[in-house]
Amino acid sequence: MTVSERSNQRWLRCAEIYLRDIQLFPIYRAQRNTTNSNLQSADHFLSNVITARKMTPLKIVKIIGSINKDLVYVVPHMPAGGETLTATRLEITSGGKGANQAVAAGRLSRHESGTVKDYTPDVNVYMTGAVGIDGKEMIADLALQGLLTDGIKIDAAQPTGTAMILLEEKTGENRIVLAPGANHTLLPTHFLRAQDLGTPLPSLIVLQLEIPLPTVMQILRTAAAAGVDVLLNPAPAIALPEEAYAGITHLILNETEAAILTNRSLGEVEAEKFDWSTVTSEFLAKGVRNVVVTLGAKGAYYASTSSSGHIQGEKVTKVVDTTAAGDTFVGAAALKLVRKGEGGVLEKEDVLICCRAAGVTVQRFGAIPSIPWGGEVEGML
Numbered sequence: 001m002t003v004s005e006r007s008n009q010r011w012l013r014c015a016e017i018y019l020r021d022i023q024l025f026p027i028y029r030a031q032r033n034t035t036n037s038n039l040q041s042a043d044h045f046l047s048n049v050i051t052a053r054k055m056t057p058l059k060i061v062k063i064i065g066s067i068n069k070d071l072v073y074v075v076p077h078m079p080a081g082g083e084t085l086t087a088t089r090l091e092i093t094s095g096g097k098g099a100n101q102a103v104a105a106g107r108l109s110r111h112e113s114g115t116v117k118d119y120t121p122d123v124n125v126y127m128t129g130a131v132g133i134d135g136k137e138m139i140a141d142l143a144l145q146g147l148l149t150d151g152i153k154i155d156a157a158q159p160t161g162t163a164m165i166l167l168e169e170k171t172g173e174n175r176i177v178l179a180p181g182a183n184h185t186l187l188p189t190h191f192l193r194a195q196d197l198g199t200p201l202p203s204l205i206v207l208q209l210e211i212p213l214p215t216v217m218q219i220l221r222t223a224a225a226a227g228v229d230v231l232l233n234p235a236p237a238i239a240l241p242e243e244a245y246a247g248i249t250h251l252i253l254n255e256t257e258a259a260i261l262t263n264r265s266l267g268e269v270e271a272e273k274f275d276w277s278t279v280t281s282e283f284l285a286k287g288v289r290n291v292v293v294t295l296g297a298k299g300a301y302y303a304s305t306s307s308s309g310h311i312q313g314e315k316v317t318k319v320v321d322t323t324a325a326g327d328t329f330v331g332a333a334a335l336k337l338v339r340k341g342e343g344g345v346l347e348k349e350d351v352l353i354c355c356r357a358a359g360v361t362v363q364r365f366g367a368i369p370s371i372p373w374g375g376e377v378e379g380m381l
Helices: 003-022 025-032 036-055 095-107 133-143 181-185 213-226 242-247 255-261 277-285 325-340 346-360
Strands: 059-064 068-073 087-097 122-133 146-157 163-170 173-181 204-209 227-231 250-254 290-294 302-306 308-311
Touching: 003 059, 036 302, 059 325, 068 173, 087 095, 087 133, 087 163, 095 133, 095 146, 095 204, 095 325, 122 133, 122 181, 122 325, 133 146, 133 277, 146 181, 146 213, 163 181, 204 213, 213 227, 213 242, 227 325, 242 250, 250 255, 250 325, 255 290, 290 325, 302 346, 308 346, 325 346
Parallel strands: 059 122, 059 204, 068 163, 122 146, 204 227, 227 250, 250 290
Antiparallel strands: 068 087, 163 173, 290 302, 302 308
């Protein structure tokens, strides 16, 4: 073996040590094995990563939630009762609120796909969930989005969760029916101890309600005891036990979810002059530090003990598919929160950027395929 070959092997080993936990080693190795100019660029990148990681500890976002196979039926209109309707298009993609939010956080933390250029490794995004044997390829797909997937278990007894999504072609609005499958194999007993949340402990845990509620409740208790902040997106919405709020640091929900959690009618909260501060104040009184109600095209209303206000929605050219818009907002919010550090809340500018990210998503088709990279959203990186 020549000196040059030995040097190359040492660099590759060093790269593997420093890059494997942020899913960049395959990109680095592929780029380094091409041209001399790419070799120099890749090695310069590695040096920057090593320096950055020595100076700044990585922040960790852990998403614990659903991973689904999405069956998206594009229809001319929503079918009426008893109506049989022929779809104009069918797409099968990876999805699930947990996976969507994890991919949003992973992509939005990076400049662009497939390159090491301009990537600042300040946040690691972990996905914890469950799939069936039929979901192995989905795990590989999630890893390509910059996620750490060691926390995804494969359950031989259950199929991967499935979502049937009816997407109205003209409006981009959708209706979704879920079959949870392996998602419901995440049990409370899996999260009894602080170390069950991860070692080291995450900076922020993100939860939804597509896994069993008892599991969510146990995670909230364990996280609270360990001093770990939790962002809850209560979807699909159900009334939460009062004890849940003691473990929720950040609450992000849409109009429908806000109505259900506060025992209001949908008609009441959809009224043109409805005062959203009456809703957010209820959650703040329960101990939640930060509340954001997403309002679709109307933007979002945010509130904390220090500030509150309404952000206008992003102007978009055409709404194609709203499926992952809320999940993109949550992923962007998770990044903003961990970068702020302990005690941080979403302020006006943060919510504006989250709306901007969701605005990109609704102009594209699909769930995960529609989620933007950080370089596509002004103010994200």
